[in-house]
Amino acid sequence: MLDMVPSQVKLSVPADRINPIQDMFNAVAPRYDFLNGLLSAGCDRYWRKIAVDELEPVANRLFLDVATGTADIALELALRGKARVIGVDFSAAMLELGKNKVNARNMQSSVQLFPGAAESLPLKSDSFDGAISAFGARNFSNIDHAIREIHRVLKPNGKIVILEFSFPQNGFLQWLYRLYFEKILPIMGRLISGHRNAYSYLPDSVGAFPKGEAFASILKEAGFGSVSFKELTFGITTIYTGSKHA
Ligand SMILES: C[S@@+](CC[C@H](N)C(=O)[O-])C[C@H]1O[C@@H](n2cnc3c(N)ncnc32)[C@H](O)[C@@H]1O
Known part of the structure; x- marks a missing residue:
């Protein structure tokens, strides 16, 4: 078991900044995993894989x-590749649940979780072989800044993978999906999570997030090369990839 803080983590950087998004994730944390599976009909696991x-x-x-x-x-990541993983999040409640899962699987030697904001990662430069964020990017208060931070901490040739919601391109599917996502999902989310706004914030944040070429440009402007993206499940989610130049 790793008791020590890995050399890549700088604990001197405070992560105690509180903002409404942080409050929201702290509030929904206990129902988060359950609602993810329910509202995506189990697709969330497939998208992460x-x-x-x-x-x-x-x-x-x-x-x-x-x-x-x-x-x-x-x-x-750790189970599949026997790789080492450092996870960072600014919600203490989400991290606590994450740590419980890591401990339950006895994986403390390969997965370590730390508090931190994406816009000022508490991590040393040129440290990681790859970085990923799943359903996190649309929440970042400054997306350009956060992507540049991820670029900073990657080693040369390191790969970035961003998984985020998008909308189906097909007109009928988009109409059907928006009906579910914007009208039905917020009601179900509110009833089950007990949080008034969290599941209406979800479609709002997806609507505001730059998609396709627009997000690919953000990756390129941050310095990533070989940028590409592919849609999953009719375009409900999109995976963006890029590499830090050698
Ligand atoms: C929708 S959840 C996704 C969690 C996980 N990646 C998954 O696949 O289920 C979004 C997470 O992003 C975190 N988050 C949002 N903005 C953040 C930021 N600026 N810095 C660090 N974490 C942030 C939230 O606390 C929350 O845990």
């Missing part, structure tokens, strides 16, 4: 999971 595939997790590599939440991606 495909995103993890993109990082090609193999032994002896070190990966970063930004906005790790309850650590599903971090655990998948």
Whole structure:
């Protein structure tokens, strides 16, 4: 078991900044995993697996999971590739649930979780072989800044993978999906999570997030090369990838 803080983590950087998004994730944390599975009809697990595939997790590599939440991606990465993973999130309640999962699987030697904000990662530069964020990016208060931070902490040739919601392109499917996502899901989310706004914030934040070429441009402007993206499940989610130049 790793008792020590890995050399890549700078604990001197405070992560106690409180903002409404942080409050919201702290509030919904106890129902988060359950609602994820229910509202996505189990697709969330499939989407995470495909995103993890993109990082090609193999032994002896070190990966970063930004906005790790309850650590599903971090655990998948570590289990699949016997890789080491550091997860960072600014919600103490989400991290606590993540740590419980890591402990329950006895994976403390490969997965370590730390408090931190994506916009000022408490991590040393040029440290990670790959970095991923699943359903985190649309929440970042400054997306350009957060992507530049991820670029900073990657080693040369390190890969970034971003999994985020998008909308189906097909007109009828988009209409049907928006009906569910914008009208039905917020009601179900409110009833089950007990949080008034969290599940209306979800479609709002997805609507505001730059999609397709617009997000690819953000990756390129941050310095990433070989940027590409692919849609999953009719375009309900999109996976973006890029590499830090050598
Ligand atoms: C929708 S959850 C996704 C969690 C996890 N990655 C998953 O796949 O289920 C979004 C997570 O992003 C975290 N988050 C949002 N904005 C953040 C930021 N600026 N810095 C760090 N974490 C952030 C939240 O606390 C929350 O745990």
